[in-house]
Amino acid sequence: xxxxxxxxxxxxIATIRLDRPKMNALNAQVQTEIAAxxxxxxxxxxxxxxxxxxxxxxxxxxxxxxxxxxxxAPAMAERAAALQAALNDVxxxxxxxxxxxxxxxxxxxxxxxxxADFRVLGESAKVGQPEILLGVIxxxxxxxxxxxxIGPAKAKDLIFSGRHVAAAEALAIGLADRVVPDAEVxxxxxxxxxxxxxxxxxxxxxxxxAVNRGLEVDLRTGLEIERLHFASLFATxxxxxxxxxxxxxxxxxxxxxxx
Numbered sequence: 001x002x003x004x005x006x007x008x009x010x011x012x013i014a015t016i017r018l019d020r021p022k023m024n025a026l027n028a029q030v031q032t033e034i035a036a037x038x039x040x041x042x043x044x045x046x047x048x049x050x051x052x053x054x055x056x057x058x059x060x061x062x063x064x065x066x067x068x069x070x071x072x073a074p075a076m077a078e079r080a081a082a083l084q085a086a087l088n089d090v091x092x093x094x095x096x097x098x099x100x101x102x103x104x105x106x107x108x109x110x111x112x113x114x115x116a117d118f119r120v121l122g123e124s125a126k127v128g129q130p131e132i133l134l135g136v137i138x139x140x141x142x143x144x145x146x147x148x149x150i151g152p153a154k155a156k157d158l159i160f161s162g163r164h165v166a167a168a169e170a171l172a173i174g175l176a177d178r179v180v181p182d183a184e185v186x187x188x189x190x191x192x193x194x195x196x197x198x199x200x201x202x203x204x205x206x207x208x209x210a211v212n213r214g215l216e217v218d219l220r221t222g223l224e225i226e227r228l229h230f231a232s233l234f235a236t237x238x239x240x241x242x243x244x245x246x247x248x249x250x251x252x253x254x255x256x257x258x259x
Contacts, residue, residue, distance in 0.1 A: 002037065004020035004024075005017065005036075009046075012197040012198070013048070013190065014047040014050050015053050016050060016052050018055070023058050023104070024109065025060070025061060025062065025064040026062065031082060034087070035085065041093060042092070042094055048196065049097070049098075049196045050095055050098075052097065052113065052115075054102065058102060059103060059112075060105060060113075061109055087112055087140050090112065094209065095204065095208075096196040098117065098118040100120050100186050100189035101122065101127065102122045102182055103124070104125070105125065106164070107130055107142075110129060120179075120192060121185070123168075125182075127167075128158060128162065128165050129158050129159050130164070132159060133162040137159065142159060143155075143159060146158065146159070150173050154173050167179045177192075200236075206232065209225075238259065241257070242254040
C-alpha cells in the first residue's frame, strides 16, 4: 500500500486508486507506487480485471511540473525512462483494464489512461496532451500510444495544439469508449470489466498480448504471435471447459476457472 496509490480489491476486480491531493500529479513517488500497484494486480491470480481511478473529482492532471522544471537533459532522460517504465507496467497488466476518468486527464494523466484497454469518461471530463504549451512534447507514451489509438492526424492535432478535448469529442474520435454522467463513472467502469472478470483469464491474457504485440510488428509477425497464443490455449482447462460446454449446451454457458 503506497502513500498516494493503493490497490483496492473487491471480488475479482481490483482498483488502482490514485490519491495525491489536489490533482493526482504524477511525481516520482507516485510513479514508483503505480509500478508497484501494477505488479501487485498482475501477480494476483484472484484479480481478473482492473480499474484505474483517480477519484470523483480528477483522474490525473499530469506530471509534477514543479519537480521537473529545474532538471537538465541528462536528469530528465533518466526521469522519463522511469516514468515510461511505470506506465509500461500498467500497459502490460495481463488482464482487462479500464480507466475511469473524471475531471482532468492531461499530459501524463492521459498517458496513464492510454495504458488501459478501455476508457470511460464523465460528461464533464477534459483530456489532452498540453506539453507543447510548456515548450516540450509528451514523454510517457503520448506520441506513440495516442496515434495508435486515434490515428496520426487526430493525435497530431491534440499534441501540436495542446488543447483540452471534451468528453463528447473524445468519444467521437475514439479516445473514449463510453461517456456517462460524472457520478456514474466508477460504476460504469465496474460494469464494463465485470463481463471479463468471470471470463477465461488465460485466453483474455493471450488476446491482450496478441493485440498489443501485434500492433508493434508487421502483419506476418503479428499472425505468428496470434498462432502461437491460439495453439497454447489448447493446453488449458478453460479451453476444455469452453469447447465441452459449447458441444453439450450451446454457446455462452461455460464456467471458467482461469486455469
